[in-house]
Amino acid sequence: MRIIVTGGGTGGHIYPALAFINHLKTIEPESDVLYVGTERGLESKIVPAAGIYFKTVDIQGFRRSFSFSNFKTLYKFLKSTSDAKKIIKDFEPDVVIGTGGYVAGPVLYAAAKLKIPTLVHEQNSIPGITNKFLSKYVDKVAVAFEAVKPYFPREKTVFTGNPRAQEVASLEATDILETEYELKKDKKTVVIFGGSRGAQTINEAVKAALPKFAEKDYQLVYASGQIYYDEDYAEFAKYKESANIAIRPYISNMLEVLASSDLILCRAGATTIAEITALGLPTIFVPSPNVTADHQTKNAQALVDIGAAKMIRDAELTAEKMLESISEIFSDESLYQAMSEASKKAGVPDASDRLYQLVKEIKNNE
Numbered sequence: 001m002r003i004i005v006t007g008g009g010t011g012g013h014i015y016p017a018l019a020f021i022n023h024l025k026t027i028e029p030e031s032d033v034l035y036v037g038t039e040r041g042l043e044s045k046i047v048p049a050a051g052i053y054f055k056t057v058d059i060q061g062f063r064r065s066f067s068f069s070n071f072k073t074l075y076k077f078l079k080s081t082s083d084a085k086k087i088i089k090d091f092e093p094d095v096v097i098g099t100g101g102y103v104a105g106p107v108l109y110a111a112a113k114l115k116i117p118t119l120v121h122e123q124n125s126i127p128g129i130t131n132k133f134l135s136k137y138v139d140k141v142a143v144a145f146e147a148v149k150p151y152f153p154r155e156k157t158v159f160t161g162n163p164r165a166q167e168v169a170s171l172e173a174t175d176i177l178e179t180e181y182e183l184k185k186d187k188k189t190v191v192i193f194g195g196s197r198g199a200q201t202i203n204e205a206v207k208a209a210l211p212k213f214a215e216k217d218y219q220l221v222y223a224s225g226q227i228y229y230d231e232d233y234a235e236f237a238k239y240k241e242s243a244n245i246a247i248r249p250y251i252s253n254m255l256e257v258l259a260s261s262d263l264i265l266c267r268a269g270a271t272t273i274a275e276i277t278a279l280g281l282p283t284i285f286v287p288s289p290n291v292t293a294d295h296q297t298k299n300a301q302a303l304v305d306i307g308a309a310k311m312i313r314d315a316e317l318t319a320e321k322m323l324e325s326i327s328e329i330f331s332d333e334s335l336y337q338a339m340s341e342a343s344k345k346a347g348v349p350d351a352s353d354r355l356y357q358l359v360k361e362i363k364n365n366e
């Protein structure tokens with residue numbers, strides 16, 4: 001298969017794309033993949049490093065309210081659509097798929113206009129602006145939450161789950177907490193992080209809770225995000241010698257860490273949710289209030305409703321609430337088990353297989 005994959009900006013759009021590419025390569029090792037992203041997005045670092053052929057177009061986001069910069073955006077959209085057409089004609093893909101983020105707009109639009117089979121993948125429970133726009137033009141919309149289906153044309157929309165889930169589902173616990181975080185392998189462990197770049201409210205709460213964490217009989221792995229790590233280094237350094245606390249700016253081996261831990265407290269980004277549920281981990285969500293249409297609250301609510309997670313609103317997060325909530329789950333084995341089972345049920349361990357079937361379907365209908 002010759003395939004163009006596009007999507008980016010943040011990890012939440014890129015990792016599902018990479019997971020699908022890896023899956024495709026195991027099924028069809030001869031397939032040719034081109035990833036189209038932007039120079040500014042995180043994809044320009046992650047994708048070439050993963051050994052995937054990478055090209056860029058220049059695009060910026062639309063403001064939801066009127067703004068003069070939208071004229072510039074419109075110009076860039078037209079220009080990037082024409083650049084994308086050139087890239088597509090050169091590469092001659094069988095299909096083009098997008099995983100959201102502004103860059104997917106011109107690439108999928110150009111592909112649809114060129115009559116190439118197209119698909120978008122929506123990770124969230126409320127659609128992003130780009131996927132909503134594209135849903136009129138593409139052949140299929142793959143979704144990771146049933147709740148998002150009504151936002152898209154019914155006949156095109158199929159539930160697949162998030163491909164990242166399949167990558168994670170088969171992982172077993174390893175020694176990583178011992179070898180890379182100087183913690184104990186068999187102690188209960190909570191992992192706390194914001195989105196891929198950290199989160200200020202979570203950081204404030206963790207900082208205030210550190211003296212208490214140091215006295216707990218469970219362990220803490222905390223990823224603060226690079227910005228907060230630099231700002232609060234002096235505070236964090238005090239806990240370097242604490243036997244049950246490990247603080248890092250970023251967890252680069254997140255999947256292994258998740259697979260070796262017991263409880264998560266984090267933002268409610270869709271890709272993080274796919275990973276957590278694939279592993280059947282109980283979670284305390286603190287949804288980001290700064291995202292389009294408050295979609296993280298809706299992402300989190302879907303898991304709270306089925307008993308897989310607890311939620312603390314960003315505005316209500318304090319050190320005390322954080323510690324209380326963790327203790328409540330760790331101290332009640334039957335609650336822990338029930339949350340874990342509910343989380344596992346929400347996981348979609350064959351998401352990549354499902355997406356692959358859909359991609360083959362649009363390819364064969366071309």
Ligand SMILES: CC(=O)N[C@H]1[C@@H](OP(=O)(O)OP(=O)(O)OC[C@H]2O[C@@H](n3ccc(=O)[nH]c3=O)[C@H](O)[C@@H]2O)O[C@H](CO)[C@@H](O)[C@@H]1O
Nearest residue numbers: 010011012013123195196223250251254269270271272291
């Ligand atoms: C602020 C914002 O617009 N966030 C959106 C963005 O989130 P963002 O890119 O932060 O979101 P996700 O939570 O979906 O994904 C984060 C990814 O980074 C990884 N990770 C995180 C921290 C760390 O230290 N190490 C690490 O590897 C996680 O395991 C996960 O794979 O895209 C998601 C779409 O998928 C949306 O749902 C989020 O609302």
